[in-house]
Structures are given as C-alpha cells and as structure tokens.
Amino acid sequence: MTATKMNSAQSVSPAPTGTGSRGTRLLGAVAVCFLAVAVVYGLFISPPDSQLGNTIRIIYMHVPTVMAAYLAFLTTAVSSAMYLWKRTEFWDLLGSSGAEIGVLFFTVTIIDGALWGKVTWGVFWRWEPRLTTSAVLLIMYLGYLAVRAIPADPKTRATRCAIIGLVAVVNIPIVHKAVDWWRGLHQGKTVLGTLNPEMGGTQLFAMYSALTAGILVCVWLLIHRFRAGYLAERASDLGLGQALEERRLESSSTSSGSKVSGDDS
Amino acid sequence: MSSADLTETLCIIAAWVVTFGGVGAYAASVILRGRRLSKIVPSEQRRWM
Numbered sequence: 092m093t094a095t096k097m098n099s100a101q102s103v104s105p106a107p108t109g110t111g112s113r114g115t116r117l118l119g120a121v122a123v124c125f126l127a128v129a130v131v132y133g134l135f136i137s138p139p140d141s142q143l144g145n146t147i148r149i150i151y152m153h154v155p156t157v158m159a160a161y162l163a164f165l166t167t168a169v170s171s172a173m174y175l176w177k178r179t180e181f182w183d184l185l186g187s188s189g190a191e192i193g194v195l196f197f198t199v200t201i202i203d204g205a206l207w208g209k210v211t212w213g214v215f216w217r218w219e220p221r222l223t224t225s226a227v228l229l230i231m232y233l234g235y236l237a238v239r240a241i242p243a244d245p246k247t248r249a250t251r252c253a254i255i256g257l258v259a260v261v262n263i264p265i266v267h268k269a270v271d272w273w274r275g276l277h278q279g280k281t282v283l284g285t286l287n288p289e290m291g292g293t294q295l296f297a298m299y300s301a302l303t304a305g306i307l308v309c310v311w312l313l314i315h316r317f318r319a320g321y322l323a324e325r326a327s328d329l330g331l332g333q334a335l336e337e338r339r340l341e342s343s344s345t346s347s348g349s350k351v352s353g354d355d356s
Numbered sequence: 357m358s359s360a361d362l363t364e365t366l367c368i369i370a371a372w373v374v375t376f377g378g379v380g381a382y383a384a385s386v387i388l389r390g391r392r393l394s395k396i397v398p399s400e401q402r403r404w405m
Contacts, residue, residue: 105399106394106399106400106402106403107394107402107403107404108391108394109387109390109391109394110386110387110390110391110394110404111387111390112404114404134372144364145364145365145368146364146367146368148368148371148372149367149368149371152371152372152375153371156375192382195378195379195382196379198378199374199375199378199379202371202374202378203371203374203375206367206368206370206371206374207367207371209363209367210363210364210367308379308383311383312379312382312383312386315383315386315387315390316386318390318404319386319389319390319393322390322393322394322396322397322402323389323393325393325397325401325402326393326396326397329396329397329398
C-alpha cells in the first residue's frame with residue numbers, strides 16, 4: 092500500500108514554480124534563435140537601402156512589432172466574441188492578455204515610427220492618416236485596459252471589456268488601409284500585402300527573421316500573461332475565501348461570547 | 357560624422373533599445389509576477405498543459 096502510494100507520488104511531476112512549461116521554454120528558445128539572426132542580419136549584414144538608407148534598420152523593428160500588436164489585438168477580438176458566447180473565464184483572461192500585449196507592441200511600434208520619422212521627415216510626429224488612425228487605435232485599447240482596471244463585478248467587467256474588444260478591432264483594417272485610402276506621408280506597403288516586395292536578398296531575410304521572432308515572442312508572452320492572469324484570479328479567490336472564513340470564525344466567536352455573557356447575567 | 361548621420365545612428369540605436377528594452381522589461385515583469393503568485397496558489401491549481 093505504501094509502495095503504491097510512493098509510486099503514485101513519484102509519477103506525479105512537481106507543480107511548476109511559475110508560468111513556464113516545457114512548451115513555453117521550447118517556444119522561447121526558438122524565438123531567441125530568430126531574434127539573434129534578426130540582430131545579426133538587421134544591424135550588421137544587410138546593406139543600406141537605396142532609398143531609405145540605414146533607416147531601414149528601424150523598419151526591421153517597426154514592421155514586426157506592429158504585426159505582433161495586430162496578432163494580439165485579433166486574439167482579443169476573437170476572445171471577446173467567444174466570451175460573449177461562452178461566458179467563461181478562459182476567454183476573458185485571454186482577451187485581456189491580448190489587449191495588454193497589443194498595447195505594449197503598438198506603443199513600441201509608434202515610438203520606432205517616430206524615430207524613423209525624425210530621420211526621414213525631420214519631425215517625430217505628423218497628424219497624417221496612418222499616424223492619426225494609429226493613435227486612435229492605441230487610445231481605444233488603452234480604454235479597454237482602463238475599463239478593466241475599474242472595480243466591478245467580474246462578469247460585468249468581462250462583458251464591458253468584450254464589447255470594447257469587438258469595437259476596437261474594427262480600427263485595425265482602417266489603420267492598415269489608411270495609406271491606400273488617403274494621401275499621407277507614411278510610405279505604402281513594402282513587404283506585406285504586396286506580391287512584389289521592394290526588398291530582396293539579405294534585407295528580405297532580415298525582415299522575415301525579425302517578423303518570425305516578433306510573432307513567436309508575442310505568442311510566448313500571451314501564454315505567460317494568460318497563466319499569470321489565471322494565477323492572479325486563483326490568488327484572489329483564495330484571499331476572498333480566507334477573508335470569508337476569518338469573518339465566519341470572528342462572528343461565531345462573538346456570538347458564543349455573547350451567549351456566555353448572557354448565561355452569566 | 358555630420359549632424360544628420362549622428363541623428364540617424366542615434367535614432368537606429370534608440371529604436372532597437374526601445375524594442376528590446378520595452379518587450380524585455382515587460383516579459384521579466386510577467387515572469388516575476390507568475391513566480392510570486394505561484395507561491396500563494398496551491399500546487400493542484402497550477403498545472404499547465
């Protein structure tokens with residue numbers, strides 16, 4: 092009996108001490124490999140562009156971060172729709188994870204774009220169509236995170252966020268097509284969305300390496316952020332349970348105390 | 357090195373530092389938060405796939 096118990100105890104692997112698992116470690120290792128290739132090719136091997144010069148090295152970061160942001164925002168949109176249908180914690184947590192990571196990547200995209208603008212246009216910011224719609228998109232997802240931070244019943248909060256997640260995603264195609272629909276300063280499609288990319292050779296290789304790395308890092312972050320959110324919910328449940336138990340013990344001891352004092356009188 | 361070249365170099369370095377620094381700092385904060393919360397949550401509630 093004891094041996095059986097010991098065998099069963101040995102067969103159960105110890106619980107993870109964080110949000111990592113074998114899958115995330117493998118994914119992280121592959122992402123780091125692609126990042127290393129992107130750094131070497133993006134900064135050292137790839138030649139300056141005939142039109143953009145060395146500023147193409149900013150584009151190697153700008154394009155992958157925006158694609159990672161779109162992926163995260165689309166995850167939020169799908170999760171929002173699924174939450175409104177299924178009403179489960181899984182979809183709510185995945186949606187909020189996507190929004191947070193999307194805001195991170197999109198903020199980095201806008202900063203990188205501003206740095207590129209400073210070199211190319213001479214200014215960090217212009218209120219032209221692509222930049223203006225991008226600012227609106229970022230503000231909408233900041234609104235999502237702000238609504239999430241408002242203290243409310245978890246189901247009410249999740250429903251509010253799901254609605255915002257579905258409304259905000261409509262802005263993504265507008266941002267993406269802004270360069271086609273309106274005349275602006277921002278350059279048109281260079282690699283993605285065109286059958287004849289203006290890049291080639293090591294430039295294209297550097298871009299695709301950085302793009303793959305960006306997508307892998309985004310997925311890796313999504314998994315870790317989802318698990319951290321799940322742990323936060325369990326810790327919150329635990330804290331609430333303990334508080335209720337303490338309150339119950341406190342009230343029972345108070346009532347027994349009053350009974351004793353009642354007996355004395 | 358001209359002023360324009362210096363601005364260009366600084367902007368390229370800043371873009372890469374902001375990208376790696378921003379995403380790296382966020383990743384570190386998420387990992388540390390997960391480790392901190394794992395100490396509170398019972399082991400049977402933190403089994404990943």
